[in-house]
Amino acid sequence: PAAWFGGHRLLRAHGLGTQGARGWLRDYAIAAALGTCLAAGFAFVVAAACFTNPGQWWLWATVVGAAGTFVVAFVAPALIMPLFYTERPLPAGDVRDALVDLAVRAGTAIQSCVVIDQSRRSRAANAAVVGMGRTRRIVVTDTLLAGGYDTREITAILAHELGHHVRHDVPWAVAVEGTVLGACLFTAEIVRAAVAGPTGLGGPADLAGLPVVSLAAGACLIAITPVRSGISRWREARADAFGVRLTGDRAAWCATLRRLAVQNLAEVDPHPVVEWATYSHPSIRRRLRAVEDVAGRG
Numbered sequence: 001p002a003a004w005f006g007g008h009r010l011l012r013a014h015g016l017g018t019q020g021a022r023g024w025l026r027d028y029a030i031a032a033a034l035g036t037c038l039a040a041g042f043a044f045v046v047a048a049a050c051f052t053n054p055g056q057w058w059l060w061a062t063v064v065g066a067a068g069t070f071v072v073a074f075v076a077p078a079l080i081m082p083l084f085y086t087e088r089p090l091p092a093g094d095v096r097d098a099l100v101d102l103a104v105r106a107g108t109a110i111q112s113c114v115v116i117d118q119s120r121r122s123r124a125a126n127a128a129v130v131g132m133g134r135t136r137r138i139v140v141t142d143t144l145l146a147g148g149y150d151t152r153e154i155t156a157i158l159a160h161e162l163g164h165h166v167r168h169d170v171p172w173a174v175a176v177e178g179t180v181l182g183a184c185l186f187t188a189e190i191v192r193a194a195v196a197g198p199t200g201l202g203g204p205a206d207l208a209g210l211p212v213v214s215l216a217a218g219a220c221l222i223a224i225t226p227v228r229s230g231i232s233r234w235r236e237a238r239a240d241a242f243g244v245r246l247t248g249d250r251a252a253w254c255a256t257l258r259r260l261a262v263q264n265l266a267e268v269d270p271h272p273v274v275e276w277a278t279y280s281h282p283s284i285r286r287r288l289r290a291v292e293d294v295a296g297r298g
Contacts, residue, residue: 003028011122016265019121027121030083042068050205057204058185066178073170077131077139085116090140098155099138103129106162106246113138115145124264127154129161132170147263152252157260159243166242169235176231180224184217191216225277232280240287244294253291257284 008024011017019027045064049057072080081087090096090113103110111134118124118141125144131137144154164170192209195201201209244253261268261284268284275283282290 014265016124017122018119023120027084034080034083038068038072047205050203054204058182058189061185062178062182065181066174069177070171070174073174074132074135077135077137081116081130085118087114087116087139089113090115090138094151095140095145095154098151099127099140099158102155102158102246103138103162106159106166108162108165109136111135111137113140115140115142118143119146125149125260126264127157127161129158129165136165143263147259149256149259150252152247152249153256153259156243156247156249156252156256159246160239162246163239163242164235167235167238169239172235173232176228180221180228183224184220187220188213188217229277229279233282236281237287237290240282240290241294244291250291254288257287257291 004024007028008017008019008021042061042065046057046061049060053060090099096113099113100110108129110129111131114137116139118126123143125141125147127138127140127144129136130139138158140154144157149157189204192201192204192212195212196203196209199212201212240253244250247253260266266284270279270283275286281287
């Protein structure tokens with residue numbers, strides 16, 4: 001119900017969502033099926049580690065979980081994205097030429113440039129560089145091409161995304177998430193072992209201890225969330241700085257950020273505590289100020 005309200009009804013109420021109920025339910029069912037399969041696979045790994053190496057089950061589960069995250073990041077553009085989006089080649093022209101030229105200047109090998117049908121789901125606009133190695137490609141939403149953005153503004157958006165690849169942010173993000181996973185599982189094991197005696201629980205493989213493990217891991221994740229958010233904002237700010245230097249077009253950057261904020265219904269100046277605790281990107285206000293600072297330093 002929360003996903004239905006936040007991911008469908010709320011977007012429709014504010015004019016951002018364009019997807020009907022049937023389409024949303026289809027996407028949700030596919031995502032839930034994928035999530036269930038991944039969770040079941042991870043649960044099998046955890047169970048196997050609990051039986052075969054109960055003293056270090058959390059370590060083996062962390063290693064396998066981090067490796068699985070990296071594999072999913074590699075195959076997602078080729079295997080998962082087509083389940084949700086229809087792709088078509090980005091037509092030849094000024095936009096494609098500018099994006100390919102920008103990738104060359106950034107030293108990033110791109111296999112293709114495609115447009116996805118974001119307009120079937122929402123009016124939000126964006127561009128991205130997805131995949132790694134032979135799966136890496138430029139992705140532009142049809143809402144961006146139809147949103148009145150000129151070539152300079154679209155180039156500014158892609159420059160930010162190229163910054164992530166040049167700085168190897170995808171492997172670093174996997175490393176961070178692996179560390180978070182390890183911290184949560186280690187905390188869960190410490191708490192489980194502490195309450196095992198008074199409650200009569202068996203070893204890590206005792207299913208009666210699953211509620212304790214889940215609650216402890218969840219509490220650790222909540223406590224770590226501001227740290228995760230801060231690391232993410234630092235990476236996003238670094239990608240912004242790279243993009244501004246790569247394009248050298250401060251005016252286009254500022255215009256693009258303001259236009260995206262309006263089109264995507266972003267909160268320009270959120271409460272500092274909310275931004276600190278939950279935002280994966282710096283607020284629009286901070287990003288605009290940073291663009292001015294980077295441009296001023298040359």
